[in-house]
Amino acid sequence: MGGFGWVKTSVVEGGGGGGMTSTRGREVEDMSPKRHVVMIGVSGCSGSGKTVLANRLVELLNSPLRPIAIEDFFDEATCEALGTWEDPRCIRSRDYARFLCEIRKRLQSDGLSAAECLQDLVGASAFLRSQPAGSLATVSSRDSPLDASSREHLGEFAASFQYTTEAVASSERCENKETIYVVCEGFLLFLDQTVCDALDYFLLIDIDEETASLRRFLRLPRRHLRHQGYTERIEHMFRSRKSLLRLAASNTSHAMLPPSFAYLLSNLQYVPPLPSVTGDYERFWLQREYLQHSPPMPPTGDNGRHAASPYAWMEVKDPLYVTRTLQQSRLAKSDGNELKNTTLSFDFDQITVDDVTTNGALNIDRISILQKQYFEFRYWFFYEVLYYHRQLSPLAQENITGTCQRRSCGEDAFCPIVHVTSGVDVPDAKLDEALLSFVHYVMQPP
Known part of the structure; x- marks a missing residue:
């Protein structure tokens, strides 16, 4: 069904375009944290391959977390009322944004593993690739950015995961001690401004409609x-x-x-x-x-x-x-x-x-x-x-541009927007080539 190709990267500053820069604007917003946290958003229409790409990024960046999908924050009552799952009003995106911000805050604590940083954050255990053996998601509201409905939703999700001592040991040996990368994904990811403001990089997957439709049909x-x-x-x-x-x-x-x-x-x-x-x-x-x-x-x-x-x-x-x-x-x-x-x-x-x-x-x-x-x-x-995707895409671009412009307040500002293309005409071999190129850029020292 085709692979991916990295076809365009741009940095929006003050509404204009520009080349890539190694400056990391968000990292200088607060000089107090001892460890950097970089959040990458991956979005595209259904069937575009965003989940595959997000999981591959997690591997390449050695993230301690699985991709955090915004679809886990659906409000089913609103979906039922509107008669669709495609509407951004169906997502508890403010809860999602608070969840991301709390994860960033906790992961900035130097000297602790990701599992230790997030051990009492409700729902976070569900996204850890490993955690202390024998422990399950800790259902506690202390310091949690989520409301009661969010805690119930994520608590049930987290309870389905168990981890082994071997997996934990492997993760702690390899976990990046200076920078932690968190990958987020979802087809409605960029429709809420607060979510965009919580992200550092924006990856948009472009695909021909027929391939997306066939992929979705066959899965x-x-x-x-x-x-x-x-x-x-x-x-x-x-x-x-x-x-x-x-x-x-x-x-x-x-x-x-x-x-x-x-x-x-x-x-x-x-x-x-x-x-x-x-x-x-x-x-x-x-x-x-x-x-x-x-x-x-x-x-x-x-x-x-x-x-x-x-x-x-x-x-x-x-x-x-x-x-x-x-x-x-x-x-x-x-x-x-x-x-x-x-x-x-x-x-x-x-x-x-x-x-x-x-x-x-x-x-x-x-x-x-x-x-x-x-x-x-x-x-x-x-x-x-x-x-829905075609109607909403300009709004997503509006949000991303707004986030970039607000950060463009000096020479240290940055906001890379990366487009990848997927489809029948893109060889599978292009996937790792494109992602490795992006990962190399992201991991450059400030």
Whole structure:
């Protein structure tokens, strides 16, 4: 499915661009800490590979912590009320920002391991790669930046982790004693200003929409296909779009969103066109029926470029790539059980497993079914997940730029923004090359 390539790095100072610099602005904000803590944010749309990249960064930087995902701070009640998981109001991002700030403060204590620094911070044990043997997450509110609901949520998560003495010993031998790197990740990571202000580096993953969609489709568990396929998701999306709930207050007690988010609310009511033939999503995409009703442009960003071709991101640019990817997937090589009981017409009960694996015609039929499922999924993924991502991306850039400009108060200011690209045209070998280059830069002494 392709790898990554480091394609651009920039430093924003006072609103302008510039080259990379080895100056570490945040490190001189407070001369009292004895140990530096560097926080790196990784974000991209669903299926972009951000979790893989974040975990690889953790290894390369020898971080004592696993990637801290903002998705662990979802407010499920708000998600249910808004009818989506893609809205930044669904994240308890202020709790997340306080959690990061408390982690930074504690890790700055020199002479202590990360496990010792964070041993009584609720939820932190869940993200430690190792901790003292026999200990579990300590549920205590002392010095914790999290509220009661956050402590309950993270306490349950932390309780599922146990560690061995051997792992602890290995970690303490290798742990960086002068600088500790913390990697954060999430597709909504940069939508809250307080979170951006807590980060030092911003990594944004760019990927072509088809590859992201195929990755997400192929990684999903198949259990959701046993009844109504993706019909329930699509119907839920339509009900939510037609509801007035998404027009509620642009900010909540959980998040501090940029003022421009208020201008985005009406766009979140967009109701996409339906297939001319009920349920035939393959025809909808390949016959370009989506041209019936163009989606609204984001309230900020390069709208001139998008207005010239507002449908370009929806187009199935290479149908053969889609078919080839599905043919090579584990689903195409399964025994057929994962494709049973779907809304698509094929009588699996009349054939055996041997028939499915040996008969070429049946294999072709199976790929055809899988492709129909994919295009149904694509309808939901493009109009819900990617649509939100495209609407919100300019706001994320606005937050990052705002953070950078506030730090640009002298020659020691810095704010690197790194773009990596992922997709079918980027060889896997580029991943480590790009990340090693970035890691080398980050680890340069001040």
